[in-house]
Amino acid sequence: MPPGARARARAETSRAILDEARRQLAREGAAALSLRSVAREVGMVSSAVYRYVASRDELLTRLIVEAYDAIGEAAEGARDDGAGPRAQWRAVWRAVRAWAHEHPAEYGLIYGTPVPGYAAPTETIPAAGRVGVVLAGIVVAHGDPGAVGGWPSVVRDDVLPELARPVVVPAVVAWTQLFGTVGFELFGQYENVVTDRDAYFDAVADAAATSVGLPAGR
Amino acid sequence: MPPGARARARAETSRAILDEARRQLAREGAAALSLRSVAREVGMVSSAVYRYVASRDELLTRLIVEAYDAIGEAAEGARDDGAGPRAQWRAVWRAVRAWAHEHPAEYGLIYGTPVPGYAAPTETIPAAGRVGVVLAGIVVAHGDPGAVGGWPSVVRDDVLPELARPVVVPAVVAWTQLFGTVGFELFGQYENVVTDRDAYFDAVADAAATSVGLPAGR
DNA sequence: TCCTCGTCAAGAGCACTGCTCTCGATCCGT
DNA sequence: ACGGATCGAGAGCAGTGCTCTTGACGAGGA
Numbered sequence: 001m002p003p004g005a006r007a008r009a010r011a012e013t014s015r016a017i018l019d020e021a022r023r024q025l026a027r028e029g030a031a032a033l034s035l036r037s038v039a040r041e042v043g044m045v046s047s048a049v050y051r052y053v054a055s056r057d058e059l060l061t062r063l064i065v066e067a068y069d070a071i072g073e074a075a076e077g078a079r080d081d082g083a084g085p086r087a088q089w090r091a092v093w094r095a096v097r098a099w100a101h102e103h104p105a106e107y108g109l110i111y112g113t114p115v116p117g118y119a120a121p122t123e124t125i126p127a128a129g130r131v132g133v134v135l136a137g138i139v140v141a142h143g144d145p146g147a148v149g150g151w152p153s154v155v156r157d158d159v160l161p162e163l164a165r166p167v168v169v170p171a172v173v174a175w176t177q178l179f180g181t182v183g184f185e186l187f188g189q190y191e192n193v194v195t196d197r198d199a200y201f202d203a204v205a206d207a208a209a210t211s212v213g214l215p216a217g218r
Numbered sequence: 219m220p221p222g223a224r225a226r227a228r229a230e231t232s233r234a235i236l237d238e239a240r241r242q243l244a245r246e247g248a249a250a251l252s253l254r255s256v257a258r259e260v261g262m263v264s265s266a267v268y269r270y271v272a273s274r275d276e277l278l279t280r281l282i283v284e285a286y287d288a289i290g291e292a293a294e295g296a297r298d299d300g301a302g303p304r305a306q307w308r309a310v311w312r313a314v315r316a317w318a319h320e321h322p323a324e325y326g327l328i329y330g331t332p333v334p335g336y337a338a339p340t341e342t343i344p345a346a347g348r349v350g351v352v353l354a355g356i357v358v359a360h361g362d363p364g365a366v367g368g369w370p371s372v373v374r375d376d377v378l379p380e381l382a383r384p385v386v387v388p389a390v391v392a393w394t395q396l397f398g399t400v401g402f403e404l405f406g407q408y409e410n411v412v413t414d415r416d417a418y419f420d421a422v423a424d425a426a427a428t429s430v431g432l433p434a435g436r
Numbered sequence: 437t438c439c440t441c442g443t444c445a446a447g448a449g450c451a452c453t454g455c456t457c458t459c460g461a462t463c464c465g466t
Numbered sequence: 467a468c469g470g471a472t473c474g475a476g477a478g479c480a481g482t483g484c485t486c487t488t489g490a491c492g493a494g495g496a
Contacts, residue, residue, distance in 0.1 A: 006443080006492080031249065031333055036482065047485080048445045056483065113330025114405055115249055128407070152421055154414040172411065173399075173422055179407075180398015181391075187332050189346070189397075193390065196372040203370055204391055207429075224463065224472080252453065265456080266474045274454065 014052050016042050018066070021059055025105045035059065060109070065124055067106040072130025074099040079134055084218030085142035086209050092134055093178055093205040100182045107186060111179055132175045136160045139171055143213035167213055174208040232270050234260050236284070239277055243323045253277065278327070282342055285324040290348025292317040297352055302436030303360035304427050310352055311396055311423040318400045325404060329397055350393045354378045357389055361431040385431055392426040 020038045035056050036046040053059045078095030079088050100107040110128070140162050151169035160168050181204050184190055185197055194200045210216070238256045253274050254264040271277045296313030297306050318325040328346070358380050369387035378386050399422050402408055403415055412418045428434070 010443095029333060030331070034482065035484090045446050046483085047447075050484075051444065108331035111405070111407075113248070113326035115247055125410075149425070152414070152417045154412055154418040154421070156411060156413055159411050169418070169421070172408075172418075173425070176398050176402050176407075176422075177395055180394050180401065183398065183401070184394050187329070189329075189394075190390075192343075193374060193377050194372055195374055196370070199370045200372040200387070200390075203372070203387070204394075207367070207391070211425075228473095253455090254453065263475050264454085265476075268455075269473060 013042070017049055017052055018062060022063060022066070022106070025063060025109070026103065029105055030060065030109055033060070061124070063106065064110055065127055067103070067110045068124060068127035068130065070103070070106070071096060071099050071110070072127060075131045075134045079138065085138060085214045086206065087218050088138050089209045089214055090202060090205050092138070093201070096131060096178060097182050097201060100186055104186055111183055132160070135175060136163050136171055139163060139167055139212050139214070142215065143167055144215060145213060147213040148211065170211045174212050177204060177208050231260070235267055235270055236280060240281060240284070240324070243281060243327070244321065247323055248278065248327055251278070279342070281324065282328055283345055285321070285328045286342060286345030286348065288321070288324070289314060289317050289328070290345060293349045293352045297356065303356060303432045304424065305436050306356050307427045307432055308420060308423050310356070311419070314349060314396060315400050315419055318404055322404055325400070329401055350378070353393055354381050354389055357381060357385055357430050357432070360433065361385055362433060363431060365431040366429065388430045392430050395422065395426050
Protein backbone atom coordinates (compact mmCIF):
# COMPACT_ATOMS: atom_id res chain seq x y z
CA MET A 1 0.00 0.00 0.00
CA PRO A 2 1.47 3.33 -0.99
CA PRO A 3 2.51 5.41 2.00
CA GLY A 4 0.90 8.47 0.51
CA ALA A 5 -2.57 6.97 0.58
CA ARG A 6 -3.86 9.20 3.34
CA ALA A 7 -2.15 12.20 1.84
CA ARG A 8 -3.83 11.53 -1.47
CA ALA A 9 -7.23 11.21 0.15
CA ARG A 10 -6.63 14.50 1.84
CA ALA A 11 -5.67 16.13 -1.44
CA GLU A 12 -8.81 14.77 -3.03
CA THR A 13 -11.26 16.14 -0.50
CA SER A 14 -9.29 19.36 -0.56
CA ARG A 15 -9.90 19.57 -4.31
CA ALA A 16 -13.54 18.66 -3.87
CA ILE A 17 -13.98 21.53 -1.42
CA LEU A 18 -12.26 24.01 -3.73
CA ASP A 19 -14.27 22.85 -6.73
CA GLU A 20 -17.58 23.06 -4.92
CA ALA A 21 -16.62 26.47 -3.58
CA ARG A 22 -15.86 27.69 -7.08
CA ARG A 23 -19.17 26.34 -8.30
CA GLN A 24 -21.05 28.24 -5.61
CA LEU A 25 -18.98 31.34 -6.27
CA ALA A 26 -19.98 31.20 -9.91
CA ARG A 27 -23.60 30.48 -9.14
CA GLU A 28 -24.36 32.77 -6.21
CA GLY A 29 -21.46 35.17 -6.03
CA ALA A 30 -18.78 35.75 -3.46
CA ALA A 31 -21.10 37.32 -0.90
CA ALA A 32 -23.28 34.23 -0.76
CA LEU A 33 -20.42 31.75 -0.61
CA SER A 34 -21.03 29.83 2.58
CA LEU A 35 -18.66 27.35 4.12
CA ARG A 36 -21.52 25.42 5.60
CA SER A 37 -23.21 25.00 2.27
CA VAL A 38 -20.08 23.76 0.48
CA ALA A 39 -19.66 21.36 3.38
CA ARG A 40 -23.19 20.08 2.88
CA GLU A 41 -22.70 19.70 -0.84
CA VAL A 42 -19.42 17.88 -0.40
CA GLY A 43 -21.01 15.53 2.14
CA MET A 44 -19.30 16.69 5.28
CA VAL A 45 -20.35 18.55 8.34
CA SER A 46 -19.19 22.15 8.54
CA SER A 47 -16.70 21.63 11.32
CA ALA A 48 -14.94 18.98 9.23
CA VAL A 49 -14.04 21.33 6.41
CA TYR A 50 -12.15 23.44 8.92
CA ARG A 51 -9.56 20.67 8.81
CA TYR A 52 -8.92 21.73 5.23
CA VAL A 53 -9.40 25.50 5.21
CA ALA A 54 -8.69 27.71 8.16
CA SER A 55 -11.52 30.13 7.50
CA ARG A 56 -13.88 31.49 4.92
CA ASP A 57 -11.32 34.17 4.09
CA GLU A 58 -8.69 31.56 3.38
CA LEU A 59 -11.10 29.77 1.08
CA LEU A 60 -11.60 33.01 -0.83
CA THR A 61 -7.87 33.57 -0.98
CA ARG A 62 -7.35 30.17 -2.56
CA LEU A 63 -10.03 30.93 -5.12
CA ILE A 64 -8.32 34.24 -5.83
CA VAL A 65 -4.98 32.59 -6.47
CA GLU A 66 -6.59 30.02 -8.73
CA ALA A 67 -8.37 32.76 -10.64
CA TYR A 68 -5.20 34.76 -11.18
CA ASP A 69 -3.52 31.62 -12.43
CA ALA A 70 -6.38 30.76 -14.73
CA ILE A 71 -6.61 34.18 -16.35
CA GLY A 72 -2.81 34.30 -16.65
CA GLU A 73 -2.81 30.93 -18.30
CA ALA A 74 -5.55 32.00 -20.70
CA ALA A 75 -3.48 35.02 -21.69
CA GLU A 76 -0.30 33.01 -22.13
CA GLY A 77 -2.04 30.36 -24.18
CA ALA A 78 -3.57 32.92 -26.49
CA ARG A 79 -0.30 34.37 -27.68
CA ASP A 80 0.80 32.88 -30.97
CA ASP A 81 4.42 33.73 -31.76
CA GLY A 82 3.89 32.99 -35.41
CA ALA A 83 1.27 35.70 -35.84
CA GLY A 84 1.87 39.38 -36.47
CA PRO A 85 2.46 41.69 -33.49
CA ARG A 86 -0.94 43.25 -33.52
CA ALA A 87 -2.63 39.91 -34.03
CA GLN A 88 -0.81 38.58 -30.97
CA TRP A 89 -1.77 41.64 -28.99
CA ARG A 90 -5.40 41.39 -29.99
CA ALA A 91 -5.50 37.67 -29.27
CA VAL A 92 -4.28 38.19 -25.72
CA TRP A 93 -6.75 41.00 -25.11
CA ARG A 94 -9.58 38.90 -26.46
CA ALA A 95 -8.55 35.92 -24.36
CA VAL A 96 -8.66 37.98 -21.19
CA ARG A 97 -12.05 39.34 -22.11
CA ALA A 98 -13.36 35.89 -22.99
CA TRP A 99 -12.13 34.44 -19.72
CA ALA A 100 -13.79 37.26 -17.83
CA HIS A 101 -17.09 36.61 -19.57
CA GLU A 102 -16.88 32.92 -18.83
CA HIS A 103 -15.95 33.48 -15.18
CA PRO A 104 -17.53 36.77 -14.13
CA ALA A 105 -17.63 36.00 -10.43
CA GLU A 106 -13.98 34.97 -10.35
CA TYR A 107 -13.08 38.05 -12.35
CA GLY A 108 -14.95 40.20 -9.87
CA LEU A 109 -13.11 38.50 -7.07
CA ILE A 110 -9.69 39.49 -8.39
CA TYR A 111 -10.38 42.81 -10.11
CA GLY A 112 -13.35 44.02 -8.11
CA THR A 113 -13.73 45.65 -4.75
CA PRO A 114 -11.32 44.21 -2.23
CA VAL A 115 -12.61 43.42 1.24
CA PRO A 116 -11.35 46.05 3.71
CA GLY A 117 -9.02 44.73 6.33
CA TYR A 118 -8.15 41.95 3.98
CA ALA A 119 -4.53 42.42 2.96
CA ALA A 120 -3.82 40.73 -0.33
CA PRO A 121 -1.80 37.72 0.77
CA THR A 122 1.69 37.57 -0.62
CA GLU A 123 0.96 34.47 -2.66
CA THR A 124 -1.35 36.46 -4.92
CA ILE A 125 1.26 39.04 -5.92
CA PRO A 126 3.24 37.08 -8.53
CA ALA A 127 0.09 35.56 -10.00
CA ALA A 128 -1.45 38.99 -10.47
CA GLY A 129 1.25 40.12 -12.88
CA ARG A 130 1.12 37.29 -15.37
CA VAL A 131 -1.15 38.99 -17.90
CA GLY A 132 1.04 42.07 -17.80
CA VAL A 133 4.10 39.97 -18.47
CA VAL A 134 2.50 38.44 -21.54
CA LEU A 135 1.61 41.86 -22.88
CA ALA A 136 5.12 43.12 -22.17
CA GLY A 137 6.57 40.15 -24.01
CA ILE A 138 4.82 41.21 -27.19
CA VAL A 139 6.03 44.76 -26.79
CA VAL A 140 9.67 43.84 -26.22
CA ALA A 141 9.60 41.56 -29.26
CA HIS A 142 7.91 43.89 -31.71
CA GLY A 143 7.53 47.34 -30.20
CA ASP A 144 9.34 50.40 -31.47
CA PRO A 145 10.43 52.40 -28.42
CA GLY A 146 10.82 55.46 -30.61
CA ALA A 147 7.17 55.36 -31.59
CA VAL A 148 5.71 56.08 -28.16
CA GLY A 149 4.85 59.51 -26.84
CA GLY A 150 6.62 61.25 -24.02
CA TRP A 151 5.71 59.96 -20.57
CA PRO A 152 7.14 60.80 -17.16
CA SER A 153 9.25 58.13 -15.46
CA VAL A 154 6.88 57.05 -12.75
CA VAL A 155 7.17 53.27 -12.78
CA ARG A 156 9.56 51.33 -10.59
CA ASP A 157 12.75 50.26 -12.32
CA ASP A 158 12.35 46.62 -11.34
CA VAL A 159 8.94 46.38 -12.95
CA LEU A 160 9.03 44.72 -16.36
CA PRO A 161 12.82 45.21 -16.64
CA GLU A 162 12.78 43.57 -20.03
CA LEU A 163 10.99 46.65 -21.37
CA ALA A 164 12.75 49.77 -22.63
CA ARG A 165 12.10 52.46 -20.03
CA PRO A 166 10.20 54.87 -22.29
CA VAL A 167 7.74 52.10 -23.13
CA VAL A 168 7.02 50.90 -19.64
CA VAL A 169 4.60 53.67 -18.68
CA PRO A 170 2.40 53.33 -21.75
CA ALA A 171 2.52 49.58 -21.16
CA VAL A 172 1.13 50.04 -17.68
CA VAL A 173 -1.50 52.35 -19.10
CA ALA A 174 -2.47 49.74 -21.67
CA TRP A 175 -2.59 47.06 -18.98
CA THR A 176 -4.91 49.29 -16.98
CA GLN A 177 -7.02 49.96 -20.04
CA LEU A 178 -7.49 46.28 -20.75
CA PHE A 179 -8.89 45.52 -17.31
CA GLY A 180 -10.73 48.81 -17.07
CA THR A 181 -12.57 48.11 -20.30
CA VAL A 182 -13.32 44.50 -19.45
CA GLY A 183 -14.52 45.51 -16.01
CA PHE A 184 -16.77 48.28 -17.27
CA GLU A 185 -18.36 45.93 -19.75
CA LEU A 186 -18.71 43.10 -17.26
CA PHE A 187 -20.10 45.25 -14.47
CA GLY A 188 -22.73 46.77 -16.69
CA GLN A 189 -21.50 50.31 -17.22
CA TYR A 190 -21.77 49.95 -20.99
CA GLU A 191 -25.41 48.95 -20.75
CA ASN A 192 -27.38 51.28 -23.02
CA VAL A 193 -24.14 52.95 -24.09
CA VAL A 194 -21.99 50.74 -26.29
CA THR A 195 -23.86 48.74 -28.92
CA ASP A 196 -21.28 46.56 -30.63
CA ARG A 197 -19.07 45.58 -27.72
CA ASP A 198 -16.87 43.24 -29.75
CA ALA A 199 -15.96 45.97 -32.21
CA TYR A 200 -15.56 48.50 -29.43
CA PHE A 201 -13.19 46.23 -27.55
CA ASP A 202 -11.08 45.49 -30.60
CA ALA A 203 -10.83 49.20 -31.35
CA VAL A 204 -9.60 49.93 -27.84
CA ALA A 205 -7.09 47.09 -28.11
CA ASP A 206 -5.82 48.47 -31.38
CA ALA A 207 -5.41 51.98 -30.03
CA ALA A 208 -3.54 50.58 -27.06
CA ALA A 209 -1.27 48.63 -29.39
CA THR A 210 -0.37 51.84 -31.14
CA SER A 211 0.30 53.60 -27.86
CA VAL A 212 2.92 51.01 -26.86
CA GLY A 213 4.68 51.25 -30.18
CA LEU A 214 3.47 48.15 -32.00
CA PRO A 215 3.82 48.65 -35.76
CA ALA A 216 0.70 49.17 -37.84
CA GLY A 217 -0.50 46.29 -39.99
CA ARG A 218 -1.09 42.75 -38.86
CA MET B 219 -47.59 72.92 15.42
CA PRO B 220 -46.61 72.28 11.81
CA PRO B 221 -48.61 69.55 10.16
CA GLY B 222 -45.46 67.98 8.84
CA ALA B 223 -44.05 67.33 12.28
CA ARG B 224 -44.30 63.58 12.08
CA ALA B 225 -43.12 63.58 8.49
CA ARG B 226 -40.10 65.58 9.57
CA ALA B 227 -39.35 63.16 12.38
CA ARG B 228 -39.54 60.36 9.90
CA ALA B 229 -37.17 62.13 7.56
CA GLU B 230 -34.77 62.69 10.40
CA THR B 231 -34.53 59.09 11.54
CA SER B 232 -34.35 58.12 7.91
CA ARG B 233 -31.32 60.36 7.57
CA ALA B 234 -29.82 59.05 10.77
CA ILE B 235 -30.08 55.51 9.47
CA LEU B 236 -28.49 56.41 6.16
CA ASP B 237 -25.70 58.35 7.86
CA GLU B 238 -24.89 55.58 10.28
CA ALA B 239 -24.99 53.07 7.45
CA ARG B 240 -22.53 55.15 5.46
CA ARG B 241 -20.25 55.39 8.48
CA GLN B 242 -20.23 51.64 8.89
CA LEU B 243 -19.72 51.17 5.17
CA ALA B 244 -16.65 53.39 5.33
CA ARG B 245 -15.33 51.75 8.45
CA GLU B 246 -15.96 48.06 7.87
CA GLY B 247 -16.82 47.75 4.21
CA ALA B 248 -19.96 46.75 2.39
CA ALA B 249 -19.70 43.08 3.32
CA ALA B 250 -19.78 43.85 7.03
CA LEU B 251 -22.61 46.35 6.84
CA SER B 252 -25.26 44.98 9.14
CA LEU B 253 -28.75 46.30 9.50
CA ARG B 254 -28.89 45.21 13.10
CA SER B 255 -25.76 47.07 14.01
CA VAL B 256 -26.88 50.33 12.40
CA ALA B 257 -30.14 49.86 14.30
CA ARG B 258 -28.25 49.46 17.56
CA GLU B 259 -26.11 52.50 16.86
CA VAL B 260 -29.12 54.60 15.96
CA GLY B 261 -30.90 53.51 19.13
CA MET B 262 -33.61 51.36 17.69
CA VAL B 263 -34.36 47.69 17.58
CA SER B 264 -33.67 45.97 14.30
CA SER B 265 -37.27 45.37 13.38
CA ALA B 266 -37.96 49.09 13.69
CA VAL B 267 -35.56 50.09 10.95
CA TYR B 268 -37.54 47.90 8.59
CA ARG B 269 -40.15 50.64 8.76
CA TYR B 270 -37.61 52.83 6.96
CA VAL B 271 -35.75 50.47 4.65
CA ALA B 272 -37.31 47.43 3.10
CA SER B 273 -34.18 45.31 3.22
CA ARG B 274 -30.43 45.36 3.47
CA ASP B 275 -30.28 45.44 -0.33
CA GLU B 276 -32.40 48.56 -0.42
CA LEU B 277 -30.12 50.20 2.11
CA LEU B 278 -27.19 49.43 -0.17
CA THR B 279 -29.08 50.80 -3.12
CA ARG B 280 -29.70 54.11 -1.36
CA LEU B 281 -26.02 54.34 -0.51
CA ILE B 282 -25.19 53.65 -4.14
CA VAL B 283 -27.44 56.43 -5.36
CA GLU B 284 -25.98 58.85 -2.84
CA ALA B 285 -22.47 57.87 -3.89
CA TYR B 286 -23.20 58.41 -7.57
CA ASP B 287 -24.65 61.79 -6.72
CA ALA B 288 -21.69 62.74 -4.58
CA ILE B 289 -19.05 61.82 -7.12
CA GLY B 290 -21.07 63.50 -9.86
CA GLU B 291 -21.32 66.63 -7.78
CA ALA B 292 -17.59 66.59 -7.10
CA ALA B 293 -16.93 66.37 -10.81
CA GLU B 294 -19.36 69.15 -11.66
CA GLY B 295 -17.98 71.42 -8.99
CA ALA B 296 -14.42 70.95 -10.17
CA ARG B 297 -15.01 72.27 -13.65
CA ASP B 298 -14.02 75.91 -13.94
CA ASP B 299 -15.33 77.44 -17.15
CA GLY B 300 -12.80 80.22 -16.96
CA ALA B 301 -9.83 77.91 -17.15
CA GLY B 302 -8.27 76.44 -20.25
CA PRO B 303 -9.72 73.26 -21.74
CA ARG B 304 -6.99 70.97 -20.53
CA ALA B 305 -7.00 72.57 -17.10
CA GLN B 306 -10.74 71.93 -16.86
CA TRP B 307 -10.27 68.37 -18.01
CA ARG B 308 -7.49 67.74 -15.53
CA ALA B 309 -9.44 69.34 -12.69
CA VAL B 310 -12.40 67.04 -13.24
CA TRP B 311 -10.19 63.97 -13.43
CA ARG B 312 -8.42 64.99 -10.26
CA ALA B 313 -11.69 65.65 -8.46
CA VAL B 314 -12.96 62.18 -9.27
CA ARG B 315 -9.72 60.65 -8.07
CA ALA B 316 -9.74 62.73 -4.89
CA TRP B 317 -13.32 61.79 -4.12
CA ALA B 318 -12.46 58.13 -4.63
CA HIS B 319 -9.55 58.38 -2.23
CA GLU B 320 -11.69 60.06 0.37
CA HIS B 321 -14.51 57.55 0.00
CA PRO B 322 -12.94 54.27 -1.04
CA ALA B 323 -15.74 52.04 0.23
CA GLU B 324 -18.41 54.08 -1.52
CA TYR B 325 -16.32 54.08 -4.68
CA GLY B 326 -16.01 50.33 -4.45
CA LEU B 327 -19.74 50.10 -4.04
CA ILE B 328 -20.48 51.85 -7.32
CA TYR B 329 -17.52 50.84 -9.48
CA GLY B 330 -16.59 47.52 -7.93
CA THR B 331 -18.03 44.06 -8.19
CA PRO B 332 -21.80 44.11 -8.38
CA VAL B 333 -23.72 41.60 -6.32
CA PRO B 334 -25.09 38.86 -8.60
CA GLY B 335 -28.83 38.75 -8.86
CA TYR B 336 -28.86 42.38 -7.93
CA ALA B 337 -30.15 44.29 -10.94
CA ALA B 338 -29.03 47.90 -10.83
CA PRO B 339 -32.25 49.67 -9.90
CA THR B 340 -33.46 52.20 -12.41
CA GLU B 341 -32.88 55.10 -10.06
CA THR B 342 -29.12 54.59 -10.29
CA ILE B 343 -28.96 54.88 -14.08
CA PRO B 344 -29.17 58.66 -14.50
CA ALA B 345 -26.88 59.28 -11.53
CA ALA B 346 -24.24 56.99 -12.98
CA GLY B 347 -23.76 59.15 -16.04
CA ARG B 348 -23.11 62.49 -14.42
CA VAL B 349 -19.32 62.35 -14.54
CA GLY B 350 -19.46 61.38 -18.17
CA VAL B 351 -21.70 64.32 -18.90
CA VAL B 352 -19.24 66.73 -17.29
CA LEU B 353 -16.41 65.32 -19.36
CA ALA B 354 -18.51 65.53 -22.50
CA GLY B 355 -19.32 69.14 -21.73
CA ILE B 356 -15.66 70.05 -21.89
CA VAL B 357 -15.22 68.20 -25.15
CA VAL B 358 -18.18 69.83 -26.87
CA ALA B 359 -16.98 73.26 -25.76
CA HIS B 360 -13.34 72.95 -26.70
CA GLY B 361 -12.71 69.73 -28.61
CA ASP B 362 -11.71 69.59 -32.23
CA PRO B 363 -13.65 66.73 -33.82
CA GLY B 364 -11.15 66.65 -36.64
CA ALA B 365 -8.30 65.91 -34.26
CA VAL B 366 -9.48 62.49 -33.15
CA GLY B 367 -8.45 59.23 -34.73
CA GLY B 368 -10.77 56.92 -36.66
CA TRP B 369 -13.09 54.89 -34.51
CA PRO B 370 -15.95 52.58 -35.44
CA SER B 371 -19.47 53.78 -34.68
CA VAL B 372 -20.34 51.51 -31.81
CA VAL B 373 -22.05 53.85 -29.36
CA ARG B 374 -25.77 54.41 -29.21
CA ASP B 375 -26.96 57.55 -30.96
CA ASP B 376 -28.87 58.82 -27.93
CA VAL B 377 -25.80 58.71 -25.73
CA LEU B 378 -24.19 62.12 -25.27
CA PRO B 379 -26.10 63.57 -28.24
CA GLU B 380 -24.38 66.89 -27.68
CA LEU B 381 -21.15 65.31 -28.86
CA ALA B 382 -20.09 65.11 -32.50
CA ARG B 383 -20.39 61.46 -33.47
CA PRO B 384 -16.71 60.89 -34.28
CA VAL B 385 -15.77 62.07 -30.80
CA VAL B 386 -18.21 60.01 -28.81
CA VAL B 387 -16.29 56.74 -28.95
CA PRO B 388 -12.98 58.21 -27.76
CA ALA B 389 -14.98 60.01 -25.09
CA VAL B 390 -16.36 56.71 -23.82
CA VAL B 391 -12.85 55.30 -23.93
CA ALA B 392 -11.56 58.24 -21.89
CA TRP B 393 -14.42 57.84 -19.41
CA THR B 394 -13.50 54.19 -19.04
CA GLN B 395 -9.86 55.09 -18.62
CA LEU B 396 -10.60 57.53 -15.84
CA PHE B 397 -12.40 54.99 -13.72
CA GLY B 398 -10.12 52.15 -14.73
CA THR B 399 -7.09 54.09 -13.57
CA VAL B 400 -8.69 55.26 -10.34
CA GLY B 401 -9.91 51.76 -9.61
CA PHE B 402 -6.56 50.12 -10.26
CA GLU B 403 -4.86 52.59 -7.95
CA LEU B 404 -7.50 52.32 -5.27
CA PHE B 405 -7.71 48.55 -5.33
CA GLY B 406 -3.99 48.16 -4.99
CA GLN B 407 -2.92 46.98 -8.43
CA TYR B 408 -0.31 49.75 -8.68
CA GLU B 409 1.32 48.69 -5.43
CA ASN B 410 5.01 48.12 -6.14
CA VAL B 411 4.47 49.24 -9.73
CA VAL B 412 3.77 52.94 -10.04
CA THR B 413 5.88 55.19 -7.85
CA ASP B 414 4.61 58.72 -8.39
CA ARG B 415 0.88 58.14 -8.68
CA ASP B 416 0.00 61.83 -8.92
CA ALA B 417 2.26 62.35 -11.91
CA TYR B 418 1.13 59.09 -13.45
CA PHE B 419 -2.51 60.03 -13.14
CA ASP B 420 -1.98 63.49 -14.62
CA ALA B 421 -0.12 61.96 -17.54
CA VAL B 422 -2.97 59.56 -18.25
CA ALA B 423 -5.44 62.43 -18.04
CA ASP B 424 -3.42 64.46 -20.49
CA ALA B 425 -3.15 61.62 -22.98
CA ALA B 426 -6.90 61.11 -22.73
CA ALA B 427 -7.45 64.83 -23.33
CA THR B 428 -5.48 64.56 -26.54
CA SER B 429 -7.43 61.49 -27.64
CA VAL B 430 -10.74 63.34 -27.42
CA GLY B 431 -9.41 66.27 -29.42
CA LEU B 432 -8.72 68.87 -26.74
CA PRO B 433 -6.16 71.38 -28.01
CA ALA B 434 -2.62 71.27 -26.64
CA GLY B 435 -1.59 73.97 -24.18
CA ARG B 436 -3.47 74.96 -21.06
C1' DT C 437 1.06 -8.83 17.40
C1' DC C 438 -0.49 -5.29 20.21
C1' DC C 439 -0.79 -0.61 21.38
C1' DT C 440 -0.34 4.04 21.17
C1' DC C 441 -0.45 8.32 18.76
C1' DG C 442 -2.07 11.40 15.37
C1' DT C 443 -5.68 12.30 12.03
C1' DC C 444 -10.31 12.83 10.89
C1' DA C 445 -15.53 13.38 10.93
C1' DA C 446 -19.35 14.44 13.73
C1' DG C 447 -22.15 16.91 17.00
C1' DA C 448 -23.31 20.53 20.15
C1' DG C 449 -23.02 25.11 21.03
C1' DC C 450 -22.13 30.42 20.87
C1' DA C 451 -22.79 34.78 18.93
C1' DC C 452 -24.25 36.86 15.09
C1' DT C 453 -27.09 37.90 10.79
C1' DG C 454 -31.61 39.15 7.73
C1' DC C 455 -36.25 39.11 8.07
C1' DT C 456 -41.27 38.31 9.76
C1' DC C 457 -44.98 38.63 12.84
C1' DT C 458 -47.51 40.25 16.65
C1' DC C 459 -48.55 43.39 20.17
C1' DG C 460 -49.10 47.63 22.63
C1' DA C 461 -48.50 52.74 22.46
C1' DT C 462 -48.74 56.96 20.27
C1' DC C 463 -50.00 60.39 17.02
C1' DC C 464 -53.18 62.61 13.38
C1' DG C 465 -57.17 63.96 10.96
C1' DT C 466 -62.02 63.85 11.19
C1' DA D 467 -63.24 62.50 21.32
C1' DC D 468 -62.52 58.93 18.75
C1' DG D 469 -60.85 55.62 15.22
C1' DG D 470 -57.45 54.49 12.05
C1' DA D 471 -52.92 54.79 10.62
C1' DT D 472 -48.18 54.76 12.14
C1' DC D 473 -44.40 53.38 14.82
C1' DG D 474 -41.25 50.94 18.23
C1' DA D 475 -40.40 46.78 20.79
C1' DG D 476 -40.05 41.92 21.46
C1' DA D 477 -40.04 37.15 20.21
C1' DG D 478 -38.92 33.98 16.91
C1' DC D 479 -37.09 31.40 12.60
C1' DA D 480 -33.57 29.93 9.62
C1' DG D 481 -29.23 30.63 8.39
C1' DT D 482 -24.11 31.93 9.10
C1' DG D 483 -18.78 31.56 10.83
C1' DC D 484 -16.26 29.43 14.11
C1' DT D 485 -14.85 26.61 18.43
C1' DC D 486 -14.64 22.74 21.37
C1' DT D 487 -15.28 18.09 22.66
C1' DT D 488 -16.06 13.32 21.62
C1' DG D 489 -15.51 9.06 19.36
C1' DA D 490 -13.68 6.13 15.45
C1' DC D 491 -10.08 4.72 12.50
C1' DG D 492 -5.54 3.77 10.44
C1' DA D 493 -0.43 3.77 10.50
C1' DG D 494 3.95 3.12 12.68
C1' DG D 495 6.82 1.57 16.68
C1' DA D 496 7.68 -1.89 20.71
